[in-house]
Amino acid sequence: MSTATADHPSQTPALRAEGVCKAFVSGKQRTQVLDRLDLSIEAAELTLISGPSGCGKSTLLAVLSGLQKVDDGRVFALGSELGQLDLHALERFRLQHTGFVFQGFNLFPALSALEQVELPLSHMGLSREEARRRARASLEEVGLAHRMLLRPAELSGGEKQRVAIARALAKEPELLFADEPTSALDAANGQIIIDILHRIATTHGTTVLCVSHDPRLVAHADRVLAMEDGRILSDRRNHAPVVDSHGISS
Amino acid sequence: MVALARKTLIYEWRRFLPAILAVGFAGLLQLLQLALVLGIFGSTSLYITGSSADVWVGYPGTQSVGSGRTIDPNVEARILMDPAVLRVEPYIWVDGDWRGAKETGGVSVFVSGIDPSANGLMFSKALAPALRARLAEPDAIVVDRSAVEQLGISIGQTATINGHQVHVVGIGSGLRALGGVNVLCSLDTARRLDTDTEDNGPTYLVARIRQPNQANAVAQRLRGDKSFGPYTAWSAGDFARLSVLYWLFDTGAGAGVLFLAGIVFLVGAVITSQTLIAAVNGSVREYATLNALGVGVAALRRVVLEQAFWVGALGLLGASVLGVLLLVLARSQDVPVVLNVPAALACIILVMGLAAVSGLAAMRSLRRVDPATLLR
Numbered sequence: 327m328s329t330a331t332a333d334h335p336s337q338t339p340a341l342r343a344e345g346v347c348k349a350f351v352s353g354k355q356r357t358q359v360l361d362r363l364d365l366s367i368e369a370a371e372l373t374l375i376s377g378p379s380g381c382g383k384s385t386l387l388a389v390l391s392g393l394q395k396v397d398d399g400r401v402f403a404l405g406s407e408l409g410q411l412d413l414h415a416l417e418r419f420r421l422q423h424t425g426f427v428f429q430g431f432n433l434f435p436a437l438s439a440l441e442q443v444e445l446p447l448s449h450m451g452l453s454r455e456e457a458r459r460r461a462r463a464s465l466e467e468v469g470l471a472h473r474m475l476l477r478p479a480e481l482s483g484g485e486k487q488r489v490a491i492a493r494a495l496a497k498e499p500e501l502l503f504a505d506e507p508t509s510a511l512d513a514a515n516g517q518i519i520i521d522i523l524h525r526i527a528t529t530h531g532t533t534v535l536c537v538s539h540d541p542r543l544v545a546h547a548d549r550v551l552a553m554e555d556g557r558i559l560s561d562r563r564n565h566a567p568v569v570d571s572h573g574i575s576s
Numbered sequence: 577m578v579a580l581a582r583k584t585l586i587y588e589w590r591r592f593l594p595a596i597l598a599v600g601f602a603g604l605l606q607l608l609q610l611a612l613v614l615g616i617f618g619s620t621s622l623y624i625t626g627s628s629a630d631v632w633v634g635y636p637g638t639q640s641v642g643s644g645r646t647i648d649p650n651v652e653a654r655i656l657m658d659p660a661v662l663r664v665e666p667y668i669w670v671d672g673d674w675r676g677a678k679e680t681g682g683v684s685v686f687v688s689g690i691d692p693s694a695n696g697l698m699f700s701k702a703l704a705p706a707l708r709a710r711l712a713e714p715d716a717i718v719v720d721r722s723a724v725e726q727l728g729i730s731i732g733q734t735a736t737i738n739g740h741q742v743h744v745v746g747i748g749s750g751l752r753a754l755g756g757v758n759v760l761c762s763l764d765t766a767r768r769l770d771t772d773t774e775d776n777g778p779t780y781l782v783a784r785i786r787q788p789n790q791a792n793a794v795a796q797r798l799r800g801d802k803s804f805g806p807y808t809a810w811s812a813g814d815f816a817r818l819s820v821l822y823w824l825f826d827t828g829a830g831a832g833v834l835f836l837a838g839i840v841f842l843v844g845a846v847i848t849s850q851t852l853i854a855a856v857n858g859s860v861r862e863y864a865t866l867n868a869l870g871v872g873v874a875a876l877r878r879v880v881l882e883q884a885f886w887v888g889a890l891g892l893l894g895a896s897v898l899g900v901l902l903l904v905l906a907r908s909q910d911v912p913v914v915l916n917v918p919a920a921l922a923c924i925i926l927v928m929g930l931a932a933v934s935g936l937a938a939m940r941s942l943r944r945v946d947p948a949t950l951l952r
Binding site: 384385387388391393394414418419420421422424425426428429430432433434435437441444445446449450454477490493497506537 | 580862865
């Protein structure tokens with residue numbers, strides 16, 4: 327099954343890919359990473375893309391989030407065709423609508439947790455007070471109310487990732503992209519991160535698209551897409567929490 | 577707005593220290609070089625800046641104070657006829673050969689014959705009134721304290737200049753000359769020391785005018801008349817500048833200053849830009865994350881430029897503090913150093929220009945910021 331369409335009744339999808347192709351050329355070698363891929367991602371859900379390393383899931387995330395251009399096909403995010411936007415318009419789109427969480431936490435060593443979260447907000451044109459208020463609220467939401475004034479060197483790995491999530495969340499984005507958010511963390515911290523991401527989708531109505539090969543995530547996703555060799559192999563929806571996280575069955 | 581540039585600079589100060597030091601030393605080097613050059617070559621205009629004359633009259637085409645020719649003594653009457661002029665006095669310059677009490681070999685001296693009266697214009701700012709009064713004595717001379725050893729003489733001793741005996745009645749300070757030793761005496765003494773029989777007038781006539789700010793206009797007015805033989809007039813400021821520039825470019829020191837400034841700028845910019853580039857590279861993932869979140873590359877560039885600005889400002893601060901200390905030390909050791917506003921501004925422009933160029937170079941490495949590389 328190469329075409330994935332949700333069996334969930336829904337309005338316009340938050341993200342849509344139509345016949346997307348993407349290849350990388352290294353020397354004379356050309357690797358087709360995404361091969362005529364069609365996909366719709368619904369709003370207010372946590373969608374997980376899982377698959378083995380090199381299956382193209384990170385590239386799919388890059389393409390859907392507008393970080394990379396496609397070779398062929400079209401990508402729509404919140405109704406805008408990303409291919410039609412120039413670099414500035416893409417930056418603007420990302421500033422207004424998207425949040426990112428990466429495997430590495432990528433926090434500035436010199437800034438406190440509160441400042442890390444405030445930093446992108448100040449570029450959104452928010453007032454200082456509003457930026458501060460949102461940053462505090464986001465850090466409280468990820469459970470770091472008492473660690474706001476600490477710098478990354480004073481935080482644990484799990485706490486750093488929660489700061490990174492708060493940084494994305496404070497922007498109040500419609501789209502939140504997470505790339506392997508738990509792979510640098512231990513089981514307990516990984517669990518906390520999964521719970522936070524799921525809660526963001528349900529309480530804020532945010533479209534959360536998460537790429538991971540972490541099997542623990544599968545049980546917490548609303549929808550799980552399994553990828554291999556640039557195509558989507560299966561598309562499964564979790565109607566109830568699933569304990570078994572191995573083996574994807576539709 | 578979160579002060580990312582400043583907070584990073586403070587938190588990671590070790591990373592930025594080489595750049596701050598490079599900028600600071602570039603500024604300091606430039607500052608001291610300029611102060612020394614201005615101090616050394618400024619002494620060539622001491623005769624003008626140390627006096628209270630507003631207008632100088634001398635032989636046309638004169639390139640520096642020390643290379644004047646005699647003019648007709650009757651020009652003095654012409655100058656006095658100008659209603660703007662308050663006082664005129666002659667100034668005689670004689671190149672002399674000094675023979676002191678001790679064996680010093682030949683020492684060339686610049687004899688300045690001046691009006692020793694209390695209201696005399698020449699060296700009024702550089703010569704203490706008591707010393708000036710003593711010059712009225714026949715064959716009395718005053719020399720600078722920095723030249724005492726060179727002349728092998730002390731107060732009360734006699735020596736000869738151009739074969740004429742003179743005696744030292746005082747030691748002054750701030751009368752240092754370039755390429756020789758200044759010897760001050762009265763006009764009468766100077767006339768006796770001048771062995772050139774063709775000289776029959778003063779080398780210069782210096783004048784004080786009612787409104788010193790009109791010096792240029794008065795000098796221009798005095799220039800036109802040719803009835804007393806060749807002479808021309810300059811305002812004191814113009815003549816001082818002429819003297820300094822002549823020495824700067826005649827000796828090649830001006831080109832040296834510019835050359836060294838270029839080297840200092842280049843070395844400073846290389847070190848500073850490399851440090852800033854390393855700082856950008858060290859934060860490239862964080863910058864890429866900000867860019868993924870929609871913070872534009874232009875805003876990231878501003879962060880790098882702001883860091884360069886602070887590096888420049890801190891370097892400048894260090895250079896200023898150290899520079900002032902070294903200049904005070906140099907002054908106390910009679911090393912001729914002078915710092916004026918244009919020179920200080922030139923240093924500030926050099927240092928901030930260096931920081932700006934380095935910042936621009938570092939900004940180029942922001943091209944490596946690509947959020948897609950964070951997805952692995």
